[in-house]
Amino acid sequence: MTETPDSPVPILFCITELDPGGAELALVQLVTRLDRERWEPFVITLGKETELVDGLQSADIPVTCLNATSSRQFSIYPRLVKEFRRINPAILQTYLFHANILGRMAARSARIKHVVSGIRVAERRGKWYHRVERWTDRWVSKHVCVSRAVRDFTIQMTRIPAEKMVVIPNGVDVIRFANASPIIRKSLPDCDDDTLIALFVGRLDQQKGIFDLLTVAENLREQIPHLKWMIAGEGPLKIEMEARIEKMNLRGCVHLLGRRSDIAELMKTADLFVFPSRWEGMPNVILEAMAARLPIISYDVEGIDELLTDHQSGLVIPNGNIPEISKAIATLAQNPKLRTSYAEKAFQKVSSQFRWEQTVSQYQQLYERLISTSS
Numbered sequence: 001m002t003e004t005p006d007s008p009v010p011i012l013f014c015i016t017e018l019d020p021g022g023a024e025l026a027l028v029q030l031v032t033r034l035d036r037e038r039w040e041p042f043v044i045t046l047g048k049e050t051e052l053v054d055g056l057q058s059a060d061i062p063v064t065c066l067n068a069t070s071s072r073q074f075s076i077y078p079r080l081v082k083e084f085r086r087i088n089p090a091i092l093q094t095y096l097f098h099a100n101i102l103g104r105m106a107a108r109s110a111r112i113k114h115v116v117s118g119i120r121v122a123e124r125r126g127k128w129y130h131r132v133e134r135w136t137d138r139w140v141s142k143h144v145c146v147s148r149a150v151r152d153f154t155i156q157m158t159r160i161p162a163e164k165m166v167v168i169p170n171g172v173d174v175i176r177f178a179n180a181s182p183i184i185r186k187s188l189p190d191c192d193d194d195t196l197i198a199l200f201v202g203r204l205d206q207q208k209g210i211f212d213l214l215t216v217a218e219n220l221r222e223q224i225p226h227l228k229w230m231i232a233g234e235g236p237l238k239i240e241m242e243a244r245i246e247k248m249n250l251r252g253c254v255h256l257l258g259r260r261s262d263i264a265e266l267m268k269t270a271d272l273f274v275f276p277s278r279w280e281g282m283p284n285v286i287l288e289a290m291a292a293r294l295p296i297i298s299y300d301v302e303g304i305d306e307l308l309t310d311h312q313s314g315l316v317i318p319n320g321n322i323p324e325i326s327k328a329i330a331t332l333a334q335n336p337k338l339r340t341s342y343a344e345k346a347f348q349k350v351s352s353q354f355r356w357e358q359t360v361s362q363y364q365q366l367y368e369r370l371i372s373t374s375s
Contacts, residue, residue, distance in 0.1 A: 008040035009371060012089035012112075014080075014103045016096035017047035018065075020259070021203060022284035023120050026170055027095050028052055032059045033360045039367070042087050046076060046099055077102060084110035091367055094118060101132055104139040114141045114370040121146075121281040122153040122302045125207075130157040137164070141370055144168050144363070147282040149302035166366060169306070170282045171359030174351045177291035180264035188230060188269070189255045196227045196333055199270035199294070201263055201285045202277065204235030204256075209276035209299065211237075212322055214244055216274070217254050219326040224333050229254040232266060267292035271339065272332055277301050278319060290350035295339040297328045307354075313345035 013031055018024050031041045032055075042062050045053075049065045056063050064083055068076045084092070084106050091114045094103035100117045107115045117140045123129045137143075137160050144166050145151040151165045185191045202208045210231070217229050231241075231254065238256065245254050260266060263285075267273065273289040275298040282303030289296050290307065296314040298304050299321075308314035315328040332339050 008036065008038060009091070009367075010040045010042065010087060010089040011091045011093065011367065012042045012044065012084070012087050014044045014046075014092060014094045014099045016045070016099040018045045018050045018052040019047070020050065020052055022170075023095055023118075024052055026120075026284060028055060029171065029173070029356050030360055030363060031056065031061055033356060035364060038364070042089065044080070044083055046080075046102065074102065077106060080106040081109045084112060088112075090114065091116060091370060093363075096120070097123070097129065101136055104136045108139045114373075115139055116141060116366065116370070117143045119143050119145045119150055119154055119281070122150050122279050124279045127157075134158040134160060140164065142166050142366065144366070145281075146170050147303035147306050149306070150281045153302065168359060168362045168366070169303075169354060170284050170287055171356035172284070172287035172291050172350060172354055174291045174355055177264045177267060177288050178293065178347070178351070180268045180292065182269040183262065183265045185269060188228075188257075190252050191228055194226060196224065196272070197230055197270040198227060198272045198274050198329065198333075199230050199232070199266060200274055200276075201232045201260075201266070201288075202275075203233055204231075204237045204241055206237065207278055208235075209278045209320075210241060211244065212276040212320070212325070213274065214241070214248055214250060214254060215322050216276075216326045216329065217250055218248050219322070220330060220333075221250070221253055223330060227253075227329075227333060230257055230266065230270065231255065232257045232260045232263065234259045263288065264292060267294045270294055272297065272329060274325070274329060275299065276325060280304070282306065287350055287354055290343075290346040290354075293343040293347045295332055295343045296346065297325060297332065299325065307349070308346060312342070313349060314342050 015027055034041055043056055044064045046066050046068045048067050053063045066076045092107050092112045093116045094100045095118045143164055148167055151167050155162055204210055267289055273294045273296045280301040280303050286307055299319045300316045308316055310316040317325045317328055
């Protein structure tokens with residue numbers, strides 16, 4: 001089938017779920033910023049309807065929710081094939097592991113010619129992930145990796161040919177985060193104008209190293225008594241986090257804020273952003289903190305070296321080194337000028353290299369190259 005620039009090309013995005021996490025928000029940014037004169041986007045989520053669906057539909061993007069539970073996602077395969085055939089897209093773009101795998105299989109049954117798979121993390125939970133990726137790679141046109149580190153990791157673990165890999169980094173809405181207004185500090189628990197606020201934003205999950213935050217908070221409690229920890233996010237380890245906070249006598253020092261809709265404002269309020277994640281791809285929250293001019297301390301995980309330069313635009317600590325990350329936080333806590341210097345250099349990089357406009361342009365160029373092979 002040959003498409004012309006005058007007629008929008010149907011393109012389908014399939015994602016495991018649309019809970020407001022990093023990958024899900026990235027999909028919304030990409031889909032809503034596509035050139036609608038060239039592309040006609042559709043979205044399918046394997047999961048249930050969420051608030052992100054409303055945002056997509058308000059942008060006149062049709063969304064289908066298949067309402068699969070996490071334990072029964074493969075049961076919706078026949079419905080997925082049916083939806084693929086109904087939409088009949090020129091390109092299928094998938095996001096997240098289950099949608100990647102199911103999407104490839106369904107695309108084969110629906111005879112969709114071009115499948116683009118999104119690989120967003122250097123997955124370390126089990127080797128079976130990599131075996132399935134390798135086995136189903138035959139049905140993929142291109143894999144989009146969010147960082148060079150994810151590309152290299154995936155090639156090493158799956159032996160997928162390097163020529164099938166494309167690196168397109170995440171983007172960030174620089175203006176939104178740069179221009180956000182701080183919230184009133186006293187509105188946060190146990191905070192006043194003299195409080196030093198360390199912020200973490202992310203899923204309460206083993207991957208994110210959240211228990212390290214509690215150990216660091218315990219290490220620094222006496223050294224920096226005015227340092228308070230704000231942890232924004234939900235996840236499977238929330239109950240255990242609450243229990244550990246109680247057991248470690250950290251109430252009044254560490255606060256779980258739950259899911260927040262004012263992340264940009266929180267970042268403009270905080271003094272430090274601490275990121276102890278154990279494996280990543282290219283963390284959206286790091287891009288957001290950079291855009292908010294919030295100084296960052298992070299473990300050296302995938303994608304970080306493409307964003308931050310140690311001792312220039314942030315402090316990058318060997319993965320899992322709790323004494324070193326504690327020391328780094330203490331250093332920045334006591335040096336506001338250094339915090340400002342790091343934050344400004346990080347902002348200059350993110351504002352010049354990681355805007356959503358640049359990311360979307362790279363995706364559209366990839367889609368155009370694939371379409372041209374059908375002509």
